[in-house]
Amino acid sequence: MKLFGGENVAERFRGKPIRTLEVGGRPGSQLRVELASAGRWTSNLAQELLADRNLQNPSAERVNAILVQARDFGVRDYERDYNVVTHKAQKEGLALCPQLTGPELALLDTDLIENDMRANVLSKPVTDRGGNLSLFELNRDEGRLKLDGRWTDGGWSPGRFVVARLR
Numbered sequence: 001m002k003l004f005g006g007e008n009v010a011e012r013f014r015g016k017p018i019r020t021l022e023v024g025g026r027p028g029s030q031l032r033v034e035l036a037s038a039g040r041w042t043s044n045l046a047q048e049l050l051a052d053r054n055l056q057n058p059s060a061e062r063v064n065a066i067l068v069q070a071r072d073f074g075v076r077d078y079e080r081d082y083n084v085v086t087h088k089a090q091k092e093g094l095a096l097c098p099q100l101t102g103p104e105l106a107l108l109d110t111d112l113i114e115n116d117m118r119a120n121v122l123s124k125p126v127t128d129r130g131g132n133l134s135l136f137e138l139n140r141d142e143g144r145l146k147l148d149g150r151w152t153d154g155g156w157s158p159g160r161f162v163v164a165r166l167r
Contacts, residue, residue: 012093017067018166019112021105023098024057031103035147040106045149049126049134050103057098064166065101066094067112067119071158082125082133082152089122094164097123101163102136106147112163113140119161125152138163 032050035042042050049055070085073092079085086096102121105112113119118139125133128149137150 013066013068013072013166016072017112019065019105019108019110021063021065021101021108021110022060023063023101023104025060028052028055028100028103031100031107035103035107038107038109040109041144041146042106043146043148045128045134046103046136046147048128049136049149052126055099055126057100061098063097063101065097065105065112065163066166068094068162068164069158070156070160070162073162073164075156075158075160077158079156080153082156085156086122089162089164093167094122095167097121097163097165099123099126099136101165102138103147105138105163106145109145113138113145113161115140115143117161119163120150121163122165 028050032047073094074088118137121136123135125135128134133152134149135152137148139146139148
């Protein structure tokens with residue numbers, strides 16, 4: 001991992017779970033079909049986000065996704081502004097994930113997300129049909145990984161789990 005502020009970013013977040021995966025190369029609509037074929041649960045909002053024609057990573061890229069809590073990158077109080085949250089993450093050497101990281105992780109059914117855990121994927125938001133800026137959220141309930149969506153203005157507590165990208 002790259003040095004950031006004179007420090008190796010992977011060292012800064014030592015002990016945090018990291019998964020390497022390929023993201024992109026196909027549109028969200030195709031991922032939607034693959035998730036359904038694999039029997040993965042997706043919420044109505046997640047399905048709506050996947051249907052967005054602007055949601056795609058045209059070429060596949062390797063992503064080192066890390067699971068952290070918002071407090072790990074400087075969120076100390078409840079924060080409502082998504083731009084502040086992403087700025088703090090970037091200041092600590094993390095980066096936004098490609099938009100399709102959440103659905104790709106759901107398709108892999110990775111053990112990154114533990115039971116009774118919810119994690120938002122930091123990425124460029126997608127606008128839902130109501131005009132809300134939304135992100136993908138992964139949660140595991142009774143052992144089953146689920147792909148959901150979440151509005152960016154829903155608030156960010158220091159304890160909120162976040163999937164970000166290591167630079």
